[in-house]
Amino acid sequence: MAAYNNKSMEAEDLPKKRKHESSHWWEDDLEDKSTIKWNSLEHHGVMFPPLYQPHGMPILYNGEHVSLTPEQEEVATMWASVVGTEWETKEIFRKNFEKNWLRVLGENHTIKSLDGCDFKGIQAHIEAQRELRKARPTEEKKAEREIKQKIDEEMGYAIVDNVREKISNIIVEPPGLFRGRGQHPKAGYLKARLSPEDITINVGKGNKVPICPLPGHAWKNVTHNSTVTWLAFYKDPELTFSNVKYVYLSASSKFKGLNDKLKYEKARRLKEYIEGIRENYHGKIRSENALDRQLGSALYLIDKLALRVGNEKSEDEADTVGCCSLRVEHIKLEEDYHITLDFLGKDSMRYFNTVQIIPEVYENLKGFISGKDKENELFDLITTTSLNEYLKSFMEGLSAKVFRTYNASICLQQQLAKFNELDQTVEEKVKFYTDANREVAILCNHQKSTPKNFDAQMEKLQDKLKEKLDIIVMLEDHIKFLKNGKNPVKTDKKLPTNEESARKALARAKTTVKNMEIRLKMKDDNKTVALGTSKINYMDPRITVAWCKKEEVPIERIFPKTLRAKFIWAMYAEPSWQF
DNA sequence: TGATCTACTTAGCATAAGGTCC
């Protein structure tokens, strides 16, 4: 029945070095809620990107050569690398960069504005370097890869309670330009070069403190905090608005895997409460109390449309919203109890959806809008905290984001349950899964920009398909000839000389065409939908594993290597497993 | 009670790696 067995999956997926060391943590009791995350923690700290190597290429200002100090040149090179991209013409990015650039140049510098600067010399240098890199001999590439692997082998692992675990990011972020998304007010600011003095290291009390890799420097701080899972953290000393950056173990580690499993278990627990919760918030929707009506209506939208909760944001961030921070300008009441939501959500991705809602919520929304200006909050009486508090009254640990996990997983399971046709090829089954995955991605509004050359690629595939279809017609004619001794098909292609091989060739061609058509359709359907996000974060992997076992689809067709490692705990799900 | 801090998850894009075709 199962397309693969648990034993072989395990051997294949466990990172080599963990084979003897890792415990099957997922078989243990997960309900250990102790705040102590580990007893011993040892690692090699973080690495720093290589120092800047000056290239000496000058820039022009109003047509005149200007030589730069290495520090100035480094910043100029950062800008040269965005010339020609969308960043170059983005107003905020340009303005902020100019401010930072003039600061680096210092007072009384010849250069007074970004507009007069010509970076073509540096651009040409970058391009030449790129070409040179591309043209490296195979040997050199191989040697480089081996060095990288060796460093990774030495530095890229931590020992947590005697288990060797992969670290996700051991090199701290290099200096560069802050690429804030959407209309981020600080996009274009200079990210500083970090030094050990910016880094706080977390290791076990009795464990070795990592050696600082830069001579003459020292870590900012060394702590022994076993209530957290981070190995190090830092904050850009220049970018006051930037977040703290943490160094964590990789997705395949126990820390991450355990949390992931608990997340899905929590979402499964919601199943038992969902009916009561829905009943309750429908009651609130009809309440006399305005605050209750807002609470009920907001939760209705979160549940129905899988919206994010929408925390407050600071002035220093892009103006994006979620459910609780929706403003009057983001919603339009349409005919027949339809509403149109149009707003920028996380990552400034547009949420644009017209949907029919229940009359009670429609009337409520009408009431919330009435008398307000367009920039006023739609749900002005509630906060994300009060909404989450309301949710906690039903179930311990319940918060708004659990609804997204729950609804995504339920959606996948329901879609996959529709699979009932026999004798489908693996290709068709994969397409079926992808279609189910797409339903979830659309629900969660996971988008991606259309890949470059998309149209050209589609055209190419269509040409290939047409070519194959022509071959099918030709083979069919050829088979008739072989059968009846009529005129042979005129072609420069080699055709089989007997009927049996011709029939086989025809069958092969038909399969190829079928697969090509499937791939073409999938490519087009998924043009602007990001399928990965829901696969990685929202859909309980056990639903996928169970379905793959049941329908005999190799798991590698759905989960690539890294996902199989991340979801190792889910690989044991039986074909009959239900979310 | 609201603001801020902390720790973690979720997100899309760029690019490296890998595969395919000629």
Next chain:
DNA sequence: GGACCTTATGCTAAGTAGATCA
């Protein structure tokens, strides 16, 4: 073995949510 295309991975920004502070 190189060009081209696809897929996987790395990078880092941007969320959520609980804790702590003023």
